[in-house]
Amino acid sequence: MNILKEYIQENLIITNKEAEDLGYSRHNLSELTKSGQLERLRPGLYQLKGKVIDDFVLISSNSNRITFSHQTALYLHDLSDRTPNVFHISVPQGYNASHIKKRYEDLQVHYVKKVLYDIGMTEIKSPQGNFIPVYDMDRTICDIIIDSEKIDKQIFTEAIKIYFKSPNKNLRRLIKYSRLFKIEDEIRKYMEVLS
CATH class of the missing domain: 3.30.460 (Beta Polymerase; domain 2)
Structure with a gap:
């Protein structure tokens, strides 16, 4: 999960496709959301929990x-x-x-x-x-x-x-x-x- 977290810290957001390109499934994103590490902005788009949303x-x-x-x-x-x-x-x-x-x-x-x-x-x-x-x-x-x-x-x-x-x-x-x-x-x- 470190690669995924590093990617999100660097890019602030991640899409389902970008996660899949890094070798992570939608299920991984869902688990990180449930555990409070990620926040779902809309279907298929996530950011680190507590970050300011960039419209x-x-x-x-x-x-x-x-x-x-x-x-x-x-x-x-x-x-x-x-x-x-x-x-x-x-x-x-x-x-x-x-x-x-x-x-x-x-x-x-x-x-x-x-x-x-x-x-x-x-x-x-x-x-x-x-x-x-x-x-x-x-x-x-x-x-x-x-x-x-x-x-x-x-x-x-x-x-x-x-x-x-x-x-x-x-x-x-x-x-x-x-x-x-x-x-x-x-x-x-x-x-x-x-x-």
Whole structure:
């Protein structure tokens, strides 16, 4: 059981599949839960008893087709200091997200064309230190410009200003993305004013 416990201490959570890959059965996980060493977060997902639950991990562990985006990505990239009260995720068009929506009321699902879904996908550490899928900051800027009508003006303006001052911005990548999303003219306007 030491390998299993070490894995969970390092990764904070474990799925049935990950336990099986390490040579442990669902029964082993069940026994550890009964003995009070593990806590079942939902079917097939466990963490060490008494640990702080990382909502980002819980949401993204539902599927490998979930990526944090929009206002949530702004927050994760320090482009906004406002903690989002709603988790924004993007999924490919045609993906059935109803099982996730049932589990989390505070979730905004954005459906993305399949050909555009993987653009700018990366990983970042959640506030609790776990790696989670998120769009990079350049893709996030494209997303909020596309959805600017639906975003609080103050959050939008602040994010754009912070992005253009950031040493981590990649203007070449931003232009490349803007062409794919057909918003190059808008992006260039912001670049002229803020760069």
